Amino acid sequence: MLTDVGQYAVLLAALLLLYAAGASVYGAQRDDDRFVQSGRIAAALAFPLMVIGMAGLLIALINNDFSLRYVVSVSSLGTPLFFRITALWGAQAGSLLFWCVLMSAFVFVAMQRRWDADRELLPYVTATMALTLAFFIVLTLVSANPFERLDFPPSDGRGLNPLLRHPGMIIHPPVLYAGFTGFIVPFAFCMASLITRRKDDLWLRASRRWTLVGWVFLTLGLILGGRWAHDVLGWGGYWGWDPVENKSFVPWLLGTAFLHSAMIQEKRGMFKNWNVALMMLTFGSIVWATAIVRSGLLTSVHAFAASSMGPIFLGFLVVMLAAMLYFWLTRLDVLKSENALDKLFSREGVFLLQNVVFVSAAVTVFALTSLPIATEAISGQRLTVGPPYFNAVVVPQLILLIALMGIAPLVAWARGNARAVARQSAGALIFAFAVLVAVFIALSLPALTPMTALAAALAGLCAYTAAVTLVEYVRGARARMQANHEPALVALGRLIARNQRRYGGYLVHLGVVVIAIGAIGKGFFGSDAIRNVPLNGTFTYGGYAFTYRGTQTVPCQFDDCSTLQAALKVTRASDAGPFARAGDFVGGLYPRVDRYPAQQFTSTIADVTGTFNEEVYVILSAWEDEGSSATFTVYINPMINWLWVGGVIMTLGFIVAFWRAEPSPVTRAVPVLQGAK
C-alpha cells in the first residue's frame, strides 16, 4: 500500500517538474512573477515527493516485501536490517531512484535560497534543473522501475550482492552520486546566465559554493571507491582504469579545471567563453558517465547489467548537447573577454596552461574509455586498451599538473617575472634536489634501474611542489606577524580565515601531492607474487618470510555464507634490508574466502600487515586437500596508505575553503588583483 503511494509520489514529482519548467519559462517570457514563483514551488516540491517514493521502497525493503522484483534481487530473509536499508542503492533500479532523490534535494535547497540579487536567473535555473531531474525520474520509472511487482512472489529473495556488504560500498555510492548530482546547480546557473545573455560573472559567484560541494563529493567518491576496491576485490590495487572508474574521473578532471578557471573570470573578467564551455562539458560528461554505467555499454567489473537504457540516454544526451550548443553559439557575443592575455608567463597564463592539461587529460581518458564503442561503430570490431596504456598516456599529463601546482602560486597576475619566481623558489628547489638525491641513493642501493632514477625525479618534483605550497603559508603568516605584531599561530589562523579559498586550495594541493607520493610508491615499487606452500612451510618474498599455519572454517559474518580462513605468520626475512633484523615478528595474517552458496559467489578478502609506509597484502588464492597446502598471492604495497591520508587532507582543504568564517563573499567586494605580488 505505502509502496504504491511511493510510486505515485514519484510519478507526481515528474509531472510537477514538467509543470515547473513550463511555468517558469512562461512566467519569464510574460514577465509574470506569479508563474515563476509557482514554478519554483513546484520544483521544490519534487523533493518531498521523491522522499515519499524512497520511503515507499525502503518500507518494502525493511518488510522484505518479495512481491517487488527489486526487493527479491537485493534482499532476503537472512539479510540484516542495516543491509536491507543500504540495499536501496544495491542494484540498478533502487540506486537510480536514490540518485533522483539526491538530485531533487539539491534542487530543493537551490530553490530555497534568497533570490533577491539574481531574480533574473531564477526561471531558467528552475527550468534547467526541472527538465534534467524530470528526465532521470522518467528514466527510472520507464526502464528500471523499482516498484515493479511480480505476479508470483517468491518466498525468499536473493540477498544483497556480497561485494556490496562493506562499509566502503555503503558510503561510496551515495557520496559519488552526491558529487554527480551536485553539479546540477552550477550547470543550471550557467545555462540560465547564457539564456538571459548576462555578461557578468553572477552565475559563477552564485553557484561557486555548490560547485565546491559537488567537487568534494566527487573527490571523496573516487577515493572511497579506490579504498573499497582495495579492500574487497582482492587485487592489491586501488585504481585499474576500469570504465566505471574512468567515467567518474573525467567529470572530476573537468570540474577541477572549472574551479580554477572560474577564479580567472572572477578576478580578471577573462575566460568567460571557456568557463561556460567547461561547465557544460562537466555536466555533459556526468550524463555520459551515468549512461555508461547504467546501460551496460562497456564491459566492466562493476557496471550494472546490460539494460534497455542506452537509446533513451543517447536521446537525452543528444538533446542536451544540442541545447547547450545552440545557447552557446547564439551568445558568443556576450562571452567576450574583458581583458587580454598579455603575457603567457603570468598567473592567468599558467592557469590557462593548467586548464588545457586538465581538459586534455579528460579528453584522453574519455576517448580511450569510449574506444570500444567508437571502433565498434566504425568497423564492427571492439578495440580496448589496458591499464599500462592509460598509465603511459595519462599519467605524464597528471605529472605536468603537479609541476604547474608548484609554479602557479609564485607567478604574479598579468605579468610574471621569471627572475622573481626563481628567487622565491630557490629554497624549494634546493629542498627538492636534496630529496631527489636522498631518494635516489636510498633506492639505488639495492638496485640501480632507469625506474629508480625516474621515481627519484618524481619524488623531487613532489617535494618541490609541497615546499612551494608550505612556504606560501609561512610567508603570509610572517607578513602578518610583522605588520600586526601577532603571534605566529594567530597570524597563521587569521591569514587562512581572511583568504579561505586560497589557503584551502593550497591545502587541497598538498593533499594531491601526498596522493601522488602514494601513487609513485605503489606504481614504481609495488610488487606481487603467487606462492604455493605446504602446511607449516615457509616462503620468502619482498623481505618478509611467510609461514603457513593451516586453514580452518570460522563463523561467517552473515548467515548466508561460510568462511574458510588461513593463518600466516609474517616475520622479517634475511634480505629485509639494513633497518630490520631477520626473524623480527611483523604480524599474523588471516586472509579468508567467504562463500555464498545461494548466490554461487565467492569473495576473497585480503588481510594486511606491515608498516604505515609498506603494506603487506595477502590473499588466499587456492588450497588443496583440506589445507595441506595452499596458494597465496602476496602484494607489497609501498606508500599506499599515503593515498588515504592525501584524501583526508584534500577534504580538510575543502572545509577550509567552504567554511564561512567571514560574511558571504558574494556580498563583499573582491579586490581585482587580490594576490598580486
Place this chain on the structure above:
Amino acid sequence: MKPRVFIGIALIFGALIAVIAFTLAGNASLEVKVDELLHQRQSGVDLSQRVFKLTGTVVGDSIRYDAKTLDLRFDIVQDRETLVNNVAAAPRVTVLYRGAKPDTLVHEAKAIVTGKLDGDGRFVAGSSPDALLLQCPTKYEAAAKAQP
C-alpha cells in the same frame, strides 16, 4: 586571445593526438569471441603479436590445475548455447594461465581472457590482474569478479 596562445594549445593537443595515433594500434587489444578468433587464425594472418580480449564459455571437464606450478588450463567454446547443445563437436580454444585457480572457474562460467595465441593455437593469458575475468553462470547482477 592572441594567436600565439592558440597555436600553443593546438600544438599540445596535436602532439597528444599524434602520440595516441601512433601508439594505439600496437597497444590495443581486439575483443573477439571464440569462433571469430578461430576464423581469424584460419585466414593465415600472423596473429602472434596481436593481443586479444577473448570471450567464451568454460567447458567444465577440461579444467586442469597444478597447484605446485600454478599452471592452469581449460577450454572455452563460443557461448552457453553451444555448450549445452553440441559440446563435443563445437570448436574450442584452450586457454593457458599461470596463477591461482579462481574459485569462479566452473562449468558454464563466462570467461574474458586477455592474451595472445601461441604457435600451437593455444591462447596464453597475460599476467596482469585482469587477464582472466570470470562471470558466474547465474544471471546475478554485477557478479563479475576480478581474479586473482
